[in-house]
Amino acid sequence: MTPDTTATPDTTATPDRTGAPDKTVAPDKTAAPAAASRELVISRVFDAPRELVYRAFTDPGQLAQWFGPVGYSVPRDSIEIDPRAGGRERFVMVCDDDPGRRITIDYTFSEVIENELLADFCEEGIPGTDGIIRLTSRLEFHDEEGGKTRLELRAGPFTGHDDDDTRVGWESSFTKLDALLKAA
Numbered sequence: 150m151t152p153d154t155t156a157t158p159d160t161t162a163t164p165d166r167t168g169a170p171d172k173t174v175a176p177d178k179t180a181a182p183a184a185a186s187r188e189l190v191i192s193r194v195f196d197a198p199r200e201l202v203y204r205a206f207t208d209p210g211q212l213a214q215w216f217g218p219v220g221y222s223v224p225r226d227s228i229e230i231d232p233r234a235g236g237r238e239r240f241v242m243v244c245d246d247d248p249g250r251r252i253t254i255d256y257t258f259s260e261v262i263e264n265e266l267l268a269d270f271c272e273e274g275i276p277g278t279d280g281i282i283r284l285t286s287r288l289e290f291h292d293e294e295g296g297k298t299r300l301e302l303r304a305g306p307f308t309g310h311d312d313d314d315t316r317v318g319w320e321s322s323f324t325k326l327d328a329l330l331k332a333a
Contacts, residue, residue: 186306189315193323195298197330199290202298203264205326206288207232215329217242218321221252232261238269256286265290282306 195202205211209228216223227241236258244250256269267288272281286304293299300323304315 186308187312188303188305189307189312189319191300191302191316191319191323193300193302194293195300195323195327195330196296197298197333198296199292199298200264201330201333202300202326203267203290205329206267211329212240215325216240216322217325218318219325220245232258232263232267234258234261236261259285 205215207230209225209230212228212230213223213225221242221244223240223242227239229237229239231237238254238256238258240254242252242254256271258267258269260266260268268285270283270285272283284305286302289301291299291301302319304319305312307315
């Protein structure tokens with residue numbers, strides 16, 4: 150069965166987990182205009198119950214088996230996940246062809262509802278500016294007919310083409326997750 154995937158860039162302001170709009174924080178600077186940032190939205194149906202899909206995001210052993218685009222892996226010993234509000238999600242993606250090329254993911258959970266919602270954020274400096282941007286992601290897990298799960302992912306804000314790379318990375322990861330769930 151072919152997975153159902155829809156990715157849509159959204160140019161509206163991205164709310165954080167509390168519903169407040171995300172913003173660039175910098176002394177004497179205002180938030181970037183909504184038209185300059187985009188939100189990534191992906192909807193995907195997995196042929197597995199919601200609890201199993203959710204667990205694949207919160208169990209370090211499972212996350213290590215599927216997370217990261219094709220060509221990257223996540224060593225199990227790099228993963229820290231504490232799925233509760235205020236808990237941390239940290240791991241390292243390693244390029245398979247060049248193990249010296251590493252990407253550290255370090256987010257804080259802002260809202261967690263077991264088997265339903267994982268919402269997190271990180272704050273990063275923006276190259277070329279004095280600003281800090283709050284990046285957020287929200288994963289909602291919904292029951293579908295036939296014991297399937299619809300995952301709704303929202304992430305951002307993105308500027309330029311960063312959302313394209315992120316979309317490709319998530320879709321590649323989801324292909325690997327499909328294989329893991331089928332083997333379960």
